[in-house]
Amino acid sequence: MGLRRMFLELVISCVAVILSEMGAAAVEFPIALSPQCLNRCGNVRVPYPFGTTKDCSLNDDFLISCDNSSGSPQPITGANLNVTNISMNGELDILMYIAKQCYESGKPVHERNNPSINYPAFTISNTKNKFFTIGCDSYAYLNAFRNNESFSIGCMSICKSLTNVENGSCTGIGCCQVDIPKGLKNFTLEARSYYNHIRVSEFNPCSFAFVAKEDDMFNFSSSYLKSLQGNETFPMVFDWALGKETCETAPNKPDQYICGGNTLCDVPPEGVDGYRCKCKEGYRGNPYLSDGCQDINECEEDPKPCNITTSTCNNINGSFTCTCRVGYEVDAKIINGSTSCRLKAPANRSKINIIIPLAISIGLIGLFMGGSSIYFGLQRRKLIKLKEKFFQQNGGILLQQKLSNYRASTEVAxxxxxxxxxxxxxxxxxxxxxxxxGYGTVYRGVLPDYEVVAIKKSKICDQSQIEQFINEVIVLTQINHRNVVKMLGCCLETEVPLLVYQYITNGTLSSHIHDRNLSSSLSWEKRLKIASETAGALAYLHSSTSVPILHRDVKTANILLDDNYSAKVADFGTSILVPVDQTQLSTLVKGTFGYLDPEYFYSNQLTEKSDVYSFGVVVAELLTGEKALCFDRPEKDRNLAMCFNSAVKEDRLHQILDNQIVNDGNINAINEVADIAKLCLSVKGEDRPTMKEVAMELEGLRIMGKHPWAKANLYAEETENLLGPPTHSFNIDVYNGSSSSTITKVGLESMTNEVMKPLDDGR
Structure with a gap:
């Protein structure tokens, strides 16, 4: 009887499996609005709210034209783009045009350039796409709208030859990629060139820009530098949703809410307007149709929800139940919300069934506690060893040895x-x-003695430069200048060293210049004071430290202000120590676009004049209130340094000055500061003054601003007769970019203390 029963159960199970597979294969849920509407165009399924006619689509935004002109049906969006896939999960795959700018003998060739798409109902997917720029003399922009405001992102790709171009790498050498921000709509692509590809035309005659799916569809190859000239499109993905209402408000408007029966309102990704629909658990189909979500028979699904040997599956609306077969009873445990069955146990084994699990449980608890103790002990030991490894790897022993030489000084790291x-x-x-x-994150910290500090956590650490890093820590700790942020020490027990700095309370100069609420309190006197103190600090780093220091990233974001608006030069993450017998260094280009010395950018030769150029941009920001690089300005004025130099040269400085700082009493001083900035922004480093010369000039102007009589009496013959000539004098050569020089003589006896103070400040 037992064998016969087992055979019958096996036959029943096999028949059930065959029937379920036949039933599952036959189930096909409708996706179009009605049987008269096409549910497919070529190889692409067209589910409602999309449709191939106005009667079959929700509205014009979801109208898909089925084009037969090529001989095979091809779905086309309202923006005239080929569709490759439509997902009811809220994604639309299309083929987007590539922006191209090609050149022959330095002259542009007419190609498809600046392709745009005006499709306000859909949003560029920021999780599925990237913005790419391809070329060796190329830069590109993606101009779009975000929160109803114009918005741009850019990318630059540079290479002098194919030597450094790596297949599969898209880090700015031949290929540049940028993440897509959330919520971008209605975009235009621009591809541009710096030198019309003259220098690289043999292997790269074009600049390319496009948005593409971030998957195996695009893997950069050096061959693309030429071959992309023959490509027209790349696959990209849009996010779509319905209307402007959210899931909180849409269900309250039944005349507009289109989610059908047995559905839930689904929230789209951040940055995508509107709402989506999805079927409830246990239902499947098109949730945008009134009866689109239909109950599925879970009993026919694979894998089977119930154990067909011990139980019978029963389908119910939206779910299922499992009923135990004859000879089996309900088990205590529940699997996927359904009953599990087991063989019925004899009555006389009930005590054994209690004792055995209890003994096993006690043994497992003891084993778990013992194992946990051993595990956490090993983890603690592993952590200690890891810290020791990082400490040695980051130069901790070398730092301790060097610090032992500074025991007599209180100012040690x-x-x-x-x-x-x-x-x-x-x-x-x-x-x-x-x-x-780009180089790390800065945190606010409070030490046990309640001292507030700034802690910099870098992103990367070059192990080949550890000895130089330790030397920089020692030198930067020794810097004691009132206009340089003080380094207090470091932590070397982490994978990347942490640097601890003095905390400055009033934020960055950049926020004070470009925030409308803060800029109104930044008077001309404060701006001149900030410029003078910053110049003094940089001159100190260049000329007065034991080892000259080049900052390499001078910008308003790296100049902090305290409560008295005193400048504090900060962020030495890219700084470099210069051997005293060298005037320039060959390095990888580092810095911030808009502030970067063009001579350094093209030659890789870093000098102290590179900091002078960046400081010139800072002064231009102080005078104009404009950003160093702004894509909202006309193309010829996007770079503030070029715009500022042109304005000074063409005698139209007053057109770009910040109106908040100009008055009749200070216009002459502003003009003089503008001339200094223009000299600092000279294209050739040899035409720029030194930071020491700039600092003395600015401090002299500041003193004359504090004491107007100083300017009037400085050259007055009567004053000279009364006081006699100054006992000492010195010459400052300020180059104006022409063949002649302007030489100013200043008496040292009355000015030395104040002029030299920012250079020799040891307080």
Missing amino acids: KIFSAEELEKATNSYDESRILGQG
Whole structure:
């Protein structure tokens, strides 16, 4: 009887499997609005709210034309783009045109350039796409709208030859890629060239820009530098949703809400307007049709929800149940919300069934506690070893040896522990972030003695430069200048070293210049003071430290202000120590576009004049209130340095000055500061003054602003007769870019203390 019963159950199970597979294969849910509407165009399914006619689509935004002109049906969007896939999960795959700018003998060739798409109902998917720029003399923009405001992102790709171009790498050498921000609509692509591809025309005659799916569809190859000239499109993805209402308000408007029966309102990704629909659990189909979501028979699905040997599956609306077969009873445990069955146990085994599980449970608990103790002990030991490894790897032993030479001085770098800084920043909580940049993140920390500090957590660490890094820590710790942010120490127990700096209370100069509420309080006197103090600090770093220091990233975001609006030069993450017997260094180009010395950019030769150029941009920002690089300005004025130099040269400086700082009493001083900035922004480094010369000029102007009588009496014959000539004098050569020089003589006896103070400040 037992064998016969098992055979019958096996036959029943096999028949059930065959029937379920036949039933599952036959089920096909409708996706179009009605049987008269096409549900497919070529190889692409067209589900409602999309349709191939106005009667079959929700509205014109979802109208898909089925074009037969090529001989095979091809779906086309309202923006005249080929469609490759439509997903009811809210994605639309299309083929987007490539922006091209090609040249022959330095002259542009007419190609498809600046392709645009005006499709306000759909949003560029920021999770599925990237913005790419291809070329060796190329830069490109993606101009779009975000929150109803114009918005741009850019990317630059440079290479002098194919030597450094790597297949599969898209880091700015031949190929550049940028993440797509959330919520971009209605975009235009621009591809441009710096030198019309004259220098690279043999292997790269064109600049290319496009938005493409971030998958195996695009993998950069050096051959693309030429072959993309024959490509017209690349696959990209749009996010789509319905209307402007949200899931909180849409269901309250039944005349507009189109989610059908047995559905839920689904929230689209951040940045995508409107709402989506999805079928409830246990239902399947098109949720945008009134009866589109239909109950599925889970009993026919694979894998089977019930154990066909011990139980029978029963389908119910939206779910299923499992009923135990004869000879089986309900098990205590539940699997996927359904009953599990087991063989019925004899009555006399009930006590054994209690004792055995209890004994096993006690044994497992003891084993778990013992194993946990061993595991956490090993993890603690592993963590200690890892910290020791990082400490040695980051030069900790070398730093300790060098610090032993400075025991007589109180100004030495303190070595912090990883736990100390983690506690100071509340485990690097996001609320403690002061700022983020390309090289790392800065956190606000509070030490156990309640001292507030700024802790910089870098993104990368070059192990080949550890000795130089340790030397920089030692030197920067020794800097004691009132206009340089003080380095307090570092932590070397983490994978990337952490640097601890003095905390400055009033934020960055950039925020004070470009924030309308803050800029009104930044008077001309304060701006001149900030410029003079910054110049003095840079001159000190160049000329008065034991080892000259080049900052390499001078910009308004790296100049902090305290409560008295005193400037504090900060962020030495890209700084470099210059051997005293060298005047220039060959390095990889680092810095910030808009502030970057063009001579350094093209030659890779870093000199102190590179900092002078960046400082010139800072002064131009102080005078105009404009950003160093702004894509909202006309193309010829996007670079502030070029715009500023042109305005000074063409005697139209007053057109670009910040109106908040100009008055009859200071226009002469403003003009003089503008002339200094113009000299600093000279294209050739040899035409620029030194930071020491700039600092003395600015401090002289500041003194004359404080004491107007100083300017009037400085050259007055009567004053000279009364006081006699100054006992000492010195010459300052300020180059104006022409063949002649303007030489100013200034008496040292009355000015030395104030002029030289920012250069020799040892307080």
